[in-house]
Amino acid sequence: MATTGLTRSTTIDALDELIDIGLLRELPNARAVGEYRKGRPSRRFELRADAAVVVGMDAGQSHITTTIADLRGVPIASETRELSALDDSADARRAAVLASVDSALRSAGRGRESVLAICIGVPAPVDSEGNSPHHREGFWQRMNPDLRPMFEDWVPIVRLENDASLAAIAEGSVGAAIGCSDYVVLLAGDRFGAGVVVDGRLLRGAHGGAGEMFALDKVLGVGSAKGMGLRLTSWVRDAAAAGEIPAGHPLDSLPKEQLTGRAVLELARSGDAWSRGIVERAGALLARVTAIFGSVYDPSRVIVAGAVAENLNQIADVARAALPDEVDLAVPELVLSSLGARSVAVGAVCAAVDSARTGVLHLRVVTPKFLRSAV
Known part of the structure; x- marks a missing residue:
């Protein structure tokens, strides 16, 4: 009352x-x-947290992580399946997404009739209707091949979001942005992608492209949307191919597949001067990318997320030192996420629960089958 x-x-x-x-x-x-x-x-x-379940899914390009949770968002079952790079057709992706949901439901001991809401995160722009715009190479259509209509026949509440947007929801719900109303979450693995929250609202744009990073192609000192993890590995392999790694250096005799960003960061932590140079280069780049968001959206916090974040402490320190010279507005706080590779999947569950809360009383059926069967 x-x-x-x-x-x-x-x-x-x-x-x-x-x-x-x-x-x-x-x-x-x-x-x-x-x-x-x-x-x-x-x-x-x-x-009655067990009256129904929600489904949260991180439908990445190479993997699908599906979580079944109760109405409080407490996970009941979670599964990850790897996807074949040989078949990324729309039909294969739809089949893999549907099979992942059914498999996770079986693991949770629940059926399709128990699902109240589902939220799926995809590596593509997504508008408020769950649609992705045309991509010149068809990538966005393959990542989101009409997934929403596929579930609307049997799931009462269906939500599609960009993966970085779900990472932003996760950070605002259970991560580094709790209590913060203006922040950007930067997914920084293979490609940069951003989830943007301004005045407490998640931004999408007319076509879901508010956090797309193609503009980085035009930024001096950045040059592309290639992410931090992929970029570090490319730099060290390019250096090896050009003969720029000093003779006798620990990386000098390694096969190409072992020349990774992780290896460079481990050596830098141990005090290796050559690897430290790679860290300085990466920190300067991260500062510039952060400054772009600081100038465009004026966030109080920029959070670097994804599996790569846990290894970026040295790079973040360099970026923090460089930021005052990159931003004219107040310098945003640069933070590393603690959610790791789970951020998109966690955000998907949080978004599914939120959609269930706001939508359940507006369903056409006043006493839904999935709830009445649990009474």
């Missing part, structure tokens, strides 16, 4: 309606559990 401003009778009517559709259960009243003081004993209720 205090939170909603409703009278007791109206509040009880609303709670009774939520009980009728299976979202709440009533507990023994305050007198029955020894919390009664005086006057009318309080009625007590709790969310």
